[in-house]
Amino acid sequence: MASRIFDEGLDKTPANHQPLTPLVFLERAADVAPDRVAVIHGTMRQTYGDLRARAHRLASALAGRGLSRGDTVAVLLANTPAMIECHYGVPMCGAVLNTLNTRLDAATLAFILDHGEAKVLITDREFAAVAAEALALATVKPLVVDYDDPVFQQTGARLGSLDYEALLAEGDPDARFDGPADEWDAISLNYTSGTTSNPKGVVYHHRGAHLLALGNVVTCAMPKHAVYLWTLPMFHCNGWCFPWSVSAVAGTHVCLRQVRAAPIYEAIAEHRVTHMSGAPIVMSIILGAKDEEKRAVAAPVTFLTAAAPPPEAVLSAMNAAGFSVTHLYGLTETYGPAVVNEWNSDWDALAAGDWATRKARQGVRYLLLDGLDVMDPDTMEPVPADGTTIGEVMFRGNVVMKGYLKNRAATAEAFRGGWFHSGDLGVKHPDGYLQLKDRSKDIIISGGENISSIEVEDALYKHPAVANAAVVAKPDDKWGETPCAFVELKPGAEATAEELIAWCREKLAHYKVPRHIVFAELPRTSTGKIQKFKLRDQVKG
């Protein structure tokens, strides 16, 4: 029998065990660098001392209004100082922050308010109309707090009797908070986009938020006092946990209400931005800037992008414009990014094609993700690392969600076999790097053959006239399904359906070639993702 000497008399005490939480990052930054600028928003500046005082005010005001552990505070906010304050003040009093996607319709917002059992709704006046409609539809009756953005002309109605600043005035800037009693306590609630059914409420805990925030610092090599520009919505996976990462390095948040070229370049030039994140659409905005909107980018800006791997042409153009692009991958269920295309400097010397092949891969696990694999979801056996066998991408570790709110069945299904089943399909290359092939539901099964819609899209993207492409399954009496492509052409470019089909025939196996080409504007989510489910509905109709 093993010795027990290392177990006895060596218990957890407050001296040597404290719950992990990202809230300590703000406390430390405010202790160590109270005068450093934490938040920039237009002409407004908040120091770390200010940010802490306001977060403490918010937390104690909410506590004074009866909020406590496990109560939900929903917020319908743009990337404003209030949004950052809520990332600290709400969980500080034990409550759970539910950031709402500002582009959702009223019915979906009402569903989320009810499902999350919101006790408070903090809403920017810009979104007053949809918020009013959602509140009318919802069963819950949260305390409604209006936020007036001080640097944005507000025209929307006031919905509640309480203003955000008035709420803060109720609080104590010097209130003390002990942090969560347990690091497994919920910190936030993020709803999935729910393309096929009602959105699911993904619960994050303090432990995971702490660790993913640190993972960002290490993975993105964020130095002390990094300057982070908010081109990624904070309502999206809590801004990939960057509201907490930035404070960990006592850095500066540069708020940005609207993602447009001129204010992006202006912020980079004025505030010496070091890091920013966003969907591919943000890169399009940067690269599409008019000359008069551009400003010199003095030092390279690290640009973290997720979703589809950026095409080579985009990477080169971004590089020339002064941005160093790193490609991340993750899901709402993994706190945002948990996979990184970790670049080996040896690959810089590769021929263009090989280089692009490496760049197109999603990559390897974050330092703080314990497991990432591609498996057969039935047997839970890893697929061979051959770059061709498709399996389901699986995650395991402390940066995987606590589970789906009030949905034991979906949680159990997602975690079966001890791994989180992402629903994404991919392959594992011989060097262990992961490459996505498709979402399970995006695979097209034609005559019994699996067709990766991504592969067909890649072929279309290589055509010089194609700006964007999305391929979905079209029901077919003979083949079961066939690929149908939706295409946006570049401004001024021309191509016929026949030309594109001929192009694909040169590049793809015959059964993978789209039978139909539809020229149309692609429907997108607020974060720039193409909404294939809408296209799928269209081809079924």
Next chain:
Amino acid sequence: MASRIFDEGLDKTPANHQPLTPLVFLERAADVAPDRVAVIHGTMRQTYGDLRARAHRLASALAGRGLSRGDTVAVLLANTPAMIECHYGVPMCGAVLNTLNTRLDAATLAFILDHGEAKVLITDREFAAVAAEALALATVKPLVVDYDDPVFQQTGARLGSLDYEALLAEGDPDARFDGPADEWDAISLNYTSGTTSNPKGVVYHHRGAHLLALGNVVTCAMPKHAVYLWTLPMFHCNGWCFPWSVSAVAGTHVCLRQVRAAPIYEAIAEHRVTHMSGAPIVMSIILGAKDEEKRAVAAPVTFLTAAAPPPEAVLSAMNAAGFSVTHLYGLTETYGPAVVNEWNSDWDALAAGDWATRKARQGVRYLLLDGLDVMDPDTMEPVPADGTTIGEVMFRGNVVMKGYLKNRAATAEAFRGGWFHSGDLGVKHPDGYLQLKDRSKDIIISGGENISSIEVEDALYKHPAVANAAVVAKPDDKWGETPCAFVELKPGAEATAEELIAWCREKLAHYKVPRHIVFAELPRTSTGKIQKFKLRDQVKG
């Protein structure tokens, strides 16, 4: 009553909860960068693939020899590849790594082997003589494994029947290990120097080692593939957890058997060292290098030092030599450094005296230390942040030890009131920065007045002839105690006791001036700390 919706159906599962451990850092580096050089030792190179294979061999060989969770493996090793392998392979099989200070005497080593209940001793042939003596004195009969450093001429005897390489040959390079069942499990055992009584066994756990290793990466801004030169003994607080930090960034360990100027400069020049750590004595070695030993330092090397704050002259000289010095502070009980003199770039512009005053402070807590304060140990009330009121330095958080092995009383005493009592005395400045004033036992009480020995030493250090100074209490019939100074003069410099006393009178209150000056070589520990207890014994005799 608060809602319970965030507690129900959201349990820990293997998918979303894994014990924190630094062992995953090696697994990830070996997965992501298997061909990158992990260890350099003379002409020898080990890739991350090699290092993992050897660590797995060691772990499975130890398991095959019956070692399991909570068994102690003691190692008497220099900064060699084997020492790095032991930091992974030993805890991988559940065992606890007990690194022995190679400069201890046989009786103390025997005490530690017995107290730690060592099952295995891995010992470098250089230390065969003292190891043989210790084994003869000890009650335990560990399996003895001899390590032959491949790049160092070995002359010592072989003590055991088993060679380190033969042990590894018993193991399986592809063995799989699940990591600790619980992150609170012990990972290592480090004995305090025990200046006044038997050494105490400080137990580290996987959680704390993981977090402090990450804390180093963030605090020292270690980039991907940092190159770390081993001028700090790994037997000292597990090398401040850097054996794990370096793998977290897939960096390179440069081993160094002997800390001398020529091999240090050679390593920096040949391997492009980015980071190194060490006691002040290492800076003396660097600055004392002969011209023919020096090599160009191409890019600034981050030098992390602990113990006494470096004098201004040393900092300037280090800077000129190509090193950027950061001053850390911690104890064996805090996994090594847990406090950093976090430098505010605004202070660069301060006048020399003010600049030096800031540099002399120990600083602020590591990002991953939850609490650091200066308190009255009786009332547990923080002292005012006035820069003058002395209290005891207290630590709290996940990077505080699990406790003292088999010593409930000492553990309870150290953790009373929910904080770790460091035994160090200090003040808190108005900006919250900590400055050490003394060890509790180093305070001199003369005529009822407290005298900080550091303050008297500071006055002596300012004298141009003084190289080193240590001040201790000398028993005195009239005053209780009086300050007695031990002084080393600079080579070629001259000063009399009378001159130094007169010098101190100009700078200090009268009662603080040393009554006796002794010119002598100062006794030091293996890590370069001055052993005041020996001086105290001397003045008592």
